[in-house]
Amino acid sequence: MLKQERAVRTLRSLVHSAAKLFLRHGYAQAKLAEISADAGVSTGALHFHFESKAALASAVQVAAAASLREAVRTASRLPGVNALQSLTDASHALADTLRRDVVARAGLQLSCDTTCPTEWDMCQEWQESVRQLLARAAHENLLAEDAIRHDAATSIVAATTGMELLARSDAEWLAHATLTRFWELMLPSLATPEALAELEPAGTRPGGRRSLRPAQRPAAERVALVAEPLLSR
Template sequence: MVKQERALRTREALIKSAAAAFDGEGFSVSSLTVISRRAGVSNGALHFHFDSKAALAGAVEEAAAQRLGLITLRGEGEPGTALQSLVDVTHDLARMLRDDEVLRAGFALCGDNAYATSERNLRLQWRKWVERTLERAEGEGGLAEALAPHDAVVAVVAATVGFEVLGSQDSTWLSYRTLTQFWQLLLPRLASPSTLGRLRAEGRDDVGAPRAAGLSS
């Protein structure tokens, strides 16, 4: 049991160290020697857990996908709140992208041309969740009458993935203020009049954040 726990800690340390390297330097430049040294283990220990850099990158993606799954889980909540859940989850995603190197690295890897063996794509995972959420919003009568859900998906995914890419160089793209302003701009076009007045562009649970002005139709 002690050996298993030690092996698990070593694996987690390697994933975090690799994520920091991939996030900061990219897949092709990152060195396994540097990754193992930053994790406090030998090259031999690294190769015991991962037989290649691609395998290590796959483990980073898997860990990032699990994090993304936990973030979007809150969007599967009570009926009648799909659009608000979409707003809330984008705020959560931006916050985690600012703070979590593993999540950032997972997104970065799916756009890294040097890493061609990926079996996962976090941006695709995100798009599918946005699609499901906006379909739920349409079923609830939450979308503007003339709005096609596909058009809403395109707008939301393009913007949020853009924030993710730009935020890797400038964290203000992932700030609370940026996300709030984005939703203040988009929600009046996205939501039905009966839904709009109940929505909060700043998110429901941003404790301590300055409250944005209320939305109006």
């Protein structure tokens, strides 16, 4: 049992270290020796778990995909929340996971790296999720009469994936406040007046409880915030 637990810890450490170094150097320039050293294990231990750098990159992507899918799936299924709020919440969950999880960030970046073997297209999955949630919103009669679902989906996917790309050099692009401002601009063009009155651009907490917008938080909390298909397939 202890041997198995050590093997699992080593595996997780290697995936985490690989994620850090893939982010820092890119897939092509990352070295297995540096990854094993960062993880505190021998190169022999690394090769025991992964036969190649491609296999290690695949493990990072698999872990990232699972984390991002679960975050968005959970956020988009909160009870008592309508489809437009679910879409808003899902985008916040996606951004939050990318902010705090180095493996998620690395896996997403690897999926867009032409030098890295990949079968995962996160952007396509996110686009399909956005389309599904907008279709659900139309069924729930939440969309304004002149809202065009296809154009809305294109704009939302382009904006949110663009934020992730920009955040690779400036983390503020994935900040909660940045995404909240995006939804403050987007939702009035999507929702009926009745639906808009019930929506929270800053996202909701589990159970459908409204979260405070950044401007409503105490000053100390605002400072701390600044310092600091994905649906079921």
